Amino acid sequence: VQQYFLKKTENKKRTVTDLVFLVDGSWSVGRENFKHIRSFIGSLAGAFDIGEDKTRVAVVQYSTDTRTEFPLTRYTRRGDLLQAINSLPYKGGNTMTGDALDYLIKNIFTEAAGSRKGFPKVAMIITDGKSQDPVEEYARRLRNIGVEIFVLGMVFCSVQSTVNLCLFVENIWFSVLTVLYVLPLRNCLHTSRQTCADVVLLVDGSYSIGLQNFAKVREFLEVLVKSFDIGPNKIQISLVQYSRDPHTEFALNTHHDINAVVKAVRTFPYRGGSTNTGKAMTYVREKIFISSRGARQNVPRVMVLITDGKSSDSFKDAATKLRNVDVEIFAVGVKDAVRSELEAIANEPADTHVYEVEDFDGVVTQRTDFIDSAV
Numbered sequence: 001v002q003q004y005f006l007k008k009t010e011n012k013k014r015t016v017t018d019l020v021f022l023v024d025g026s027w028s029v030g031r032e033n034f035k036h037i038r039s040f041i042g043s044l045a046g047a048f049d050i051g052e053d054k055t056r057v058a059v060v061q062y063s064t065d066t067r068t069e070f071p072l073t074r075y076t077r078r079g080d081l082l083q084a085i086n087s088l089p090y091k092g093g094n095t096m097t098g099d100a101l102d103y104l105i106k107n108i109f110t111e112a113a114g115s116r117k118g119f120p121k122v123a124m125i126i127t128d129g130k131s132q133d134p135v136e137e138y139a140r141r142l143r144n145i146g147v148e149i150f151v152l153g154m155v156f157c158s159v160q161s162t163v164n165l166c167l168f169v170e171n172i173w174f175s176v177l178t179v180l181y182v183l184p185l186r187n188c189l190h191t192s193r194q195t196c197a198d199v200v201l202l203v204d205g206s207y208s209i210g211l212q213n214f215a216k217v218r219e220f221l222e223v224l225v226k227s228f229d230i231g232p233n234k235i236q237i238s239l240v241q242y243s244r245d246p247h248t249e250f251a252l253n254t255h256h257d258i259n260a261v262v263k264a265v266r267t268f269p270y271r272g273g274s275t276n277t278g279k280a281m282t283y284v285r286e287k288i289f290i291s292s293r294g295a296r297q298n299v300p301r302v303m304v305l306i307t308d309g310k311s312s313d314s315f316k317d318a319a320t321k322l323r324n325v326d327v328e329i330f331a332v333g334v335k336d337a338v339r340s341e342l343e344a345i346a347n348e349p350a351d352t353h354v355y356e357v358e359d360f361d362g363v364v365t366q367r368t369d370f371i372d373s374a375v
Contacts, residue, residue: 017055017120018072019048020108022100024127025061025091027197031326032298034090037126040152042085044124050078056116057081058108062100063093067349068107072114089347090326092197092300097131101138109147121147197300198236198252199228200288204307205241206275208336214270217306221265224304230258236296237261238288242280243273248287253294277307277345278315285322301327308334311341319345329353 021041025034041059048055056072069088075081104123109115123142142149201221205214221239228235232253239249249268255261284303289295303322322329331342333356346353 016053016116017048017122018058018109018115019045019055019122019124020058020060020072020104021045022104022123022125023059023061023088024063024095024097024125024129025093026063026095026129027092027300028095029090029128030298031090031300033128034088034326038085038088041088041126042082045085046078046082050076050081052076056114058114059085059088060100060104060108061088061091062096062103063091064096065093065352066096066100066103067091071108089323090300090328092302092328094132095127095129096133097125097127098133098135098138101135101142104147105138105141105145109142109145121145122150123147124150124152126152196234197302198238198289198295200238200240200252200284200301200303201225202246202280202284202303202305203239203241204243204275204277204305204309205247205271205273206243206309207272208275208309209270211270213308213334218265218268220306222262225261225265226258228258230256230261232256236294238293239265239268240280240284240288241268241271242276242283243271244276245273246276246280246283246287247271248293251288251293274312275307275309276313277305277311277341278313278318281305281315281318281322281345285318285325285327289325289327301325302330303327304330304332305342305345306332306334307337307342309336310338315341316344323347331355333357 058072059069236252238252329346331346333342342354343350
């Protein structure tokens, strides 16, 4: 794919270009496949002459919403650029390609974001599935501001959708690019729209919570798990409670239907103790996200932390190691939880991964906004 793309763009790549990779980070891509996407982007970007007055590269990832991983102005050295690409986190969510194209128009291909007048503007779209929103009008708008579009449709995507997106952009470098970049298939193969993930709920059971408030935590968890489609080939749930030591209430492969999960959530005991959040996250990485306890390859991995206070141990390294194995972390802070700790633990951006409430009654009322981001 790399050689084919570079051959077609040989003359262009010798010139100064503003190159933007728009990457599909939806659940259907899968954690393992996203690693291959990172490798592909790195190989392609590395073939250009990178610099402030040379080719500039930005990466934007999209799913339900869109975020800038880094703008055109961030990296002026190839080594720094490739390191950033290699560490891109996997996002998860739906496939809102139209919204993502609109985001490029408003937030990336602008002078304020580092896009330069009079230089070639290129958008390389990498997607594995049919968009869940309209793309035609936004594709036309991109063309109207001088952006040339390539679309890389992966092997398990709707090829027709990829072709349609290109057909709405006239005057591109070559009329329609539908390259089948062969990636390992996901283990969840029922449908491309199947939501499939391994989710670990990491719950603070320290003495500061209290028995009465712990009942409200159970209520929140029950509502949360009921929003998932539970099953061995769908979403798997594990519950870990921690205080001084972590304890597995149930593993990813313990319960295979929603009724069993709900029953376990309603009845798991309050344990009490100190608040060793770092130790608990290490436990999740080493003892929960493993194949013998149901963790699957090529499936999105999510951890939801619920805590009410400052950690009693160091936690930053443990959180970083979890994120480095592509676990997406959400943090729900209650009462005396420390915002800076939550942000250091959770994935970015904080506004979709960190939630704070004043008391445990607020945990229950917060559930709708949280579920919309986590699912």
